[in-house]
Amino acid sequence: MDGKGVHGDRSGGSAGFEALKTAIADGKMENGTTEKNRKAVKILEILAERYGTTPWNWHTRRDPFRVLVGTVLSHRTRDEMTDAAARAVLARYPDAASLADAPVEILQELVRPVNFFKTKAARLKEIARILCERHGGHVPDAMEDLLALPGVGRKTAACVLVYGFRRPAVPVDTHVHRIGNRLGVVHTERPEETERELSDLLPERWLLLVNDLLVKHGQTICRPRNPLCSRCPVQEYCDADSGD
Numbered sequence: 001m002d003g004k005g006v007h008g009d010r011s012g013g014s015a016g017f018e019a020l021k022t023a024i025a026d027g028k029m030e031n032g033t034t035e036k037n038r039k040a041v042k043i044l045e046i047l048a049e050r051y052g053t054t055p056w057n058w059h060t061r062r063d064p065f066r067v068l069v070g071t072v073l074s075h076r077t078r079d080e081m082t083d084a085a086a087r088a089v090l091a092r093y094p095d096a097a098s099l100a101d102a103p104v105e106i107l108q109e110l111v112r113p114v115n116f117f118k119t120k121a122a123r124l125k126e127i128a129r130i131l132c133e134r135h136g137g138h139v140p141d142a143m144e145d146l147l148a149l150p151g152v153g154r155k156t157a158a159c160v161l162v163y164g165f166r167r168p169a170v171p172v173d174t175h176v177h178r179i180g181n182r183l184g185v186v187h188t189e190r191p192e193e194t195e196r197e198l199s200d201l202l203p204e205r206w207l208l209l210v211n212d213l214l215v216k217h218g219q220t221i222c223r224p225r226n227p228l229c230s231r232c233p234v235q236e237y238c239d240a241d242s243g244d
């Protein structure tokens with residue numbers, strides 16, 4: 001999972017972070033915020049400084065069609081496998097029209113590195129067909145339209161909004177749910193509750209970054225098992241017992 005070759009630039013995206021710090025300085029923190037709001041934002045500021053605000057994965061960089069294809073392929077699959085398969089698909093079928101016409105056998109070969117590749121190949125083709133039929137070949141930018149696509153749940157839809165359109169949403173995957181609760185930023189049992197609590201808690205601009213930052217933290221330091229608490233940059237804000 002580590003390495004620049006897989007994830008691109010991990011050096012920090014300092015220009016983006018400077019812009020965010022400026023935004024925070026003139027943002028909502030002055031009025032109507034609670035200690036819990038301030039703690040959550042402080043944690044995200046520290047994580048942004050540590051990990052940068054540029055996504056590490058190729059498939060989560062900007063283009064909504066790329067994000068949709070990549071996120072559909074990503075379910076229960078390692079990031080490097082997801083990126084390889086998404087690159088292969090989009091090199092051959094760069095838009096919804098060409099993907100809708102793709103022979104399913106060829107699609108299966110292109111996405112073979114990911115888990116459930118046959119199901120995902122068929123799903124991509126069907127999604128592309130619907131995009132052409134209902135949305136003029138474009139990815140819609142409304143949560144309800146995205147949720148109407150086959151196999152697209154709240155996490156995938158939120159990823160498309162955040163990474164593809166830069167619209168505020170909270171994609172809650174296993175990292176976001178686990179780390180949010182370990183930190184004590186949320187106290188939830190289910191991902192949908194985590195999504196709701198984080199949406200209520202965070203200023204809009206941090207909704208664009210919370211998934212990216214907690215995923216990076218979960219892949220490197222706050223791992224599911226044996227988190228590296230002694231090396232954690234936000235340990236002083238964490239409610240969990242130290243894991244090492």
Ligand code: SF4
Pocket residue numbers: 179182183221222223227228229232233234235238239240241242243
């Ligand atoms: S202190 Fe440990 S449990 Fe808390 S966020 Fe850091 S790594 Fe995770």
